[in-house]
Amino acid sequence: MKTIIQMTVNGELVESAVEPNRTLLQFLREDLDLTGTKHGCGLGDCGACTVILDGKPVNSCLVLAVQAHGREVLTIEGLAENGNLHPIQQAFVDKGAIQCGFCTPGMILSAKALLDENPKPSELEIRTAISGNLCRCTGYQKIVEAVQEAATVIDGTEVSS
């Protein structure tokens, strides 16, 4: 039996009928074709499927689509504005924080959730915030540097504006 759900995805209202056991990850990837959110394990272990749900990072493979009913979802596709990379995305590109890129969307969204709450995080706070996002390629160092850089850039823009 399908259920009708409504949610805001990347600022747009979405309405759909889903099976009760459909995960938010499946819903985003398969029904909405938002394939930027990645499937690395389906068990809540890797963080590749991280999206921001009502401001908090969640593993979308552990959330049912029906649980997101009435709520607000931000995926990697919703971060860039008018074709301009978000400062976190830009910093990931500039600092070499991306290799295979499979962890990148989840990593960037975990970083976004962190910086929204804590604009000037310490290195340990950054490492803790992304510790649920596994990356096998980079050794994390350049990711941490990218988040630090993004924090500075975002801070700078806010002061000047």
Added chain:
Amino acid sequence: MKDFKVLNTRAPRIDGPAKAVGKAKYADDLTMPGALYAAILQSPLAHAKILNIDTSKARKLPGVKAVVTSKEAGLVRYGVSPARYDETLFAHEKVRYVGDEIAAVAAVDLATAQEAVELIKVDYEELPAVFDMFEAMKEGAPQIHDEFPGNMNAEVHQEFGDTDAALAQCDLVVDHTFLNKRQDAAFIEPHSCLAVFDLDGRLTLHTSTQVPHYVMRTVAMVLGIPVGNVRVVKPYVGGGFGPKCEATPLEMSAALLARTTGKPVKMNYTREQVFLHSRARHQFYAEMSLGVMKDGTMVALRNKAVLDGGAYTSFGIATVYYSGSLLGGPYKLKAMKYDGYRVYTNKPTCGAQRGHGGVAHRAAFEQLLDMTAEKLGIDPVEMRLKNIMATGDVTINELDMSSLGMKECVEAVRDGSDWKNKKGKLPKGKGIGMACGFFVSGAGYPIYRSDTYHSTVVIKVSEDGGVATVLTGSAEIGQGSDTTMAMIAAETLGIPLSHVRVVSGDTDLSVDLGAYSSRQTLMTGHATKEAAEQIRNAIASYLAEEMDCSPESISFSDGIVKFDGQPGNFQHIRVQYIKEHRGWTDPPSGEYLTFREAARLAYLKGGTLVGTGKYKPPRLGGSYKGAAVGTSPAYGCSAQVVEVSVDMETGEITVDNMTDAHDCGLAINRTLVEGQMQGSLSMGLGECLFEEVKFDSRGRVLNPSLGEYRIPTALDMPNVKSIIVESSEPHGPYGAKEVGEGAIMPTIPAILNAISDATGIRINELPVTSERLFMALKNKENA
């Protein structure tokens, strides 16, 4: 000396933005109208006869479109090395490990395919199984393959010089044994593919692979499709590290089911299936003796290896050779003896993983070196410097170190870590250790015997002259090879990086053996450079004709063309270009002729501008048996210093600092080089401290998830001081060589040597969990 415009910079990778915004497509992101979904039935038993397979119920399930077993797939044997083709797509007669593939189903959706898999009834007669490599070698052990008595998959015996005699003359001989554990590569993207046949019987296979070329050949052979009718296309790949270096049952099943049903077929491994397919790091047992003189001069090494191969061969023959050959350097030896054994067991198959075959034996040897230095009262750094090879040296097993900044690496980490003020001066519980290593820049020979080029590349310039597109079958798997090729093309053509595009990973574009053995920078790089040179030369000769000057007087750089260093009288070319492009928004301007105008002129004179390049190494290595494994046109090398803190109460280890120096020849892209160095260290740290694939008593993987199989998180890795050492490699394009795998070599032994420095305890079994170290500390206390 270096006056590069593009090379040696920190240019952001060209696929960065697509990956940052989630637009980069990986195999599982692809769909096709009407696609079916498929699932595989795998053996629940480690060793059993298959008496009967009944697929009738599965076939009747509504939504099921095809069920295939060995009956439909046939029994063509395949594998990696033609010398040991010991696999068939589906098991017949026998299953050899928990996970052995028996059948596959295609259905309208995944849930139906999985349900159908459950409905296939297999009657087994369980056979005694063997899971331990030493047990497997014993007389009377269960036999896994009839053709290989004693479960001996491969045996290697090599000797250079007279090792026994040399050891007898040494002042000191130190023995050591070492055991690592089976590792999983744990790339974050599970294997995924999509297979589709067109009406002419041509297969296109989109797949998450490191080696489109080899997948094309294997799929063609196993399914009996003319190889010219198989096209393998690699989308972006979410990491490979070795296990994605061979054709998988996933790819072959999808292709077979697509042919059977006439529909596109999509298929993924679950994370658990990634563990079962494995093809990752072997378990190695090492036994070695090092003979030295009192002054620290190394003389002779006796080395024995036993490898737990699992149920099939995969890359295993090369692996067991590498465990010997990769100890030929970077220290001078007068004699070396190697005996290697790779043994079949009823477990998932091991294959190649970052640092192929070399990592465990390097770890054992670099520990042994420290133990020896300690006995002689020599500083481990000094001991290494005393014996180290330099550019131009040839190892005892005939590997040619055409460039080797090994000494520079050792000195860089010694000074970068403040070794002199720390070694022997740290408080109890704190330790510092170092180690070295080297690795090939591309295997000297293809996996199958052939005169093939290892890489060919085509570069095509757009008709307006503004964009050069590099077409290559090479595999971008995250390491940055697309960016590397773009940079080499841009530098050679004398145009900005933004004017180059790369299309890669498609067997229709060019021949390339793929992303393994750290080969693409050197080999694909050569082919890219040659293709770009061809274009540059063609443009120069057309221009010379037009300008009535000599081609040698023309130079290209930064997108502009100079004649004897001057602008020259090119106005008529510009006028013509602008006339042809009236109304366009980007007319060429400036004091100099642009590359775009020059390339357009060449097009008008000679048609579409295309350059092709190719590369194949010269004949390399000695003439002894197995001499091919370990050969390479060039070798990268590295040294590391690691500092640890050990909680003497609990045995808990914290890696505080890592200092790493790697000689990659010319660093094409400094950021990417550091990325490879740091990623290597992270994988080495995981293997050293906690990674281990565990089995129960019936051969089932106990921890087939990224929760239970723990890899380093951001909290486990310290910041690494990464030092790039650049020698000039005569056989590399612009002097470049590898960085992707050599950098992992010293990591494990450097950590182990640091632990020993902190605790006075030599751990010779991985992983060094806090339990293991705690027990060792306790034993020492009691002793």
